[in-house]
Amino acid sequence: MDTATAADSARPDNGAGEPAIVATGLTRRFGRTVAVDSVDLTIPRAKIYGFLGPNGCGKSTTFRMLCGLLTPTEGEVRVLGHSIPRDAETVRPLIGYMTQQFSLYRDLSVRENLDFLGKVRGLSRRRRRERIEASLETYDLGRLARRRPENLSGGERQRLALAAAVLHEPPVLLLDEPTSAVDPRTRRSFWDSLFALIEHDVTILVSTHYMEEAERCHQLAILDRGRLVAEGEPKTLIGDLGHTVLEVEGEQLARLRQRIAELGIARSVAQLGNRLRVLLEPGDPDAAGLVGAAIAGSGASIAETRPGLEDVFVASTQGDRDL
Ligand SMILES: Nc1ncnc2c1ncn2[C@@H]1O[C@H](COP(=O)(O)OP(=O)(O)OP(=O)(O)O)[C@@H](O)[C@H]1O
Ligand SMILES: [Mg+2]
Known part of the structure; x- marks a missing residue:
């Protein structure tokens, strides 16, 4: 040109x-x-x-x-x-x-x-x-x-x-x-x-x-x-994210969301269909275990999942805090 x-x-x-x-x-x-x-x-x-x-x-x-x-x-x-x-x-x-x-x-x-x-x-x-x-x-x-x-x-x-x-x-x-x-x-x-x-x-x-x-x-x-x-x-920002992301899949997610939020260890908990995407605050090695304990008995499953750019966005900005 x-x-x-x-x-x-x-x-x-x-x-x-x-x-x-x-x-x-x-x-x-x-x-x-x-x-x-x-x-x-x-x-x-x-x-x-x-x-x-x-x-x-x-x-x-x-x-x-x-x-x-x-x-x-x-x-x-x-x-x-x-x-x-x-x-x-x-x-x-x-x-x-x-x-x-x-x-x-x-x-x-x-x-x-x-x-x-x-x-x-x-x-x-x-x-x-x-x-x-x-x-x-x-x-x-x-x-x-x-x-x-x-x-x-x-x-x-x-x-x-x-x-x-x-x-x-x-x-x-x-x-x-x-x-x-x-x-x-x-x-x-x-x-x-x-x-x-x-x-x-x-x-x-x-x-x-x-x-x-x-x-x-x-x-x-x-x-x-x-x-x-x-x-x-973008790839580096995702790769460098120091937060763990968990997915909780199950029923009655509003109640589970509340319980997870009350732990005070998640930056955000967002519902996507029948899943909750939980972005944990960094630095607590027991955090995933605590989330597991909070949902115990609910029948929901929990798994760590790969972070994406949206997680980077939520982790680095304050405006979108959903807790
Ligand atoms: N001419 C202006 N006079 C006074 N405040 C302004 C003016 N222009 C922007 N602002 C303020 O500056 C801040 C940044 O606004 P800006 O339009 O740059 O945001 P943005 O990131 O483009 O938002 P959006 O995603 O909604 O387009 C806001 O608080 C806005 O109210
Ligand atoms: Mg603008």
Whole structure:
């Protein structure tokens, strides 16, 4: 993909050799709320880097600072070798940003929306035409080109939003919960599009609430109440989890759940059908035995099971405490 832009030609190397994004002590306060709290990030190039965290943990605020739309209260950000906020104007064209809310014009057709955006992004008429045709093709929007966004399905609208974000071929893409309104099949093909972009050296940051989506990222940051609480490859985060996970299968699970909770040794006990998934606090070698004793006589079975990313999420965030 040709990622040349006016800004590139001003600084042709775009920090070659540096990570795509480096944030140091990134902080944003809104009055008394600390939305983002001393976050350090190193985001490699041409990878998909995920942000996972409960509602209100600061994902969108972080994205807005990384693309120069919001000034940090403290801290520094470098995007492709440029400092933010100092070089925010230079950085903006290097970034494609798909906001959490659909943000295209409802009165314009698909094609008109892309054309308008191309103008805003300063693409020449010829380049605009080329890019629009290519995007309609890549994102399967050709037959929908004359429709308005309000007459598109959720999945089609999301393809349009992605097409709009990458129209000017930015080397960095920020996607804020891009698949929150689409079915699993559509989500899967959306992710195929993301991996295709990676092949063209695009760096992608994506926030999500879906574990299966988080698991697809090369690297993952987990935020909780504005702080970075875990970071790494999903597989490593799961492998390093110091908590044991038990599954209790049986009847009358509400009563068993209560008993297990009363032991005070579980971080969470969640019911899934006829099973309870018990995430034990680390460091107590007798914990599994205590759970076994608590359910004795109930007829329920108990077994240790492999942790998953959701367990990592629950273990590292406070917001989802269910006990
Ligand atoms: N412009 C603003 N003014 C005041 N408070 C704000 C503003 N923007 C965000 N906040 C607060 O900052 C915190 C972080 O919000 P943010 O939108 O970044 O969370 P999020 O992780 O994106 O949540 P979600 O998963 O719900 O999208 C919240 O407490 C929110 O209320
Ligand atoms: Mg958000």
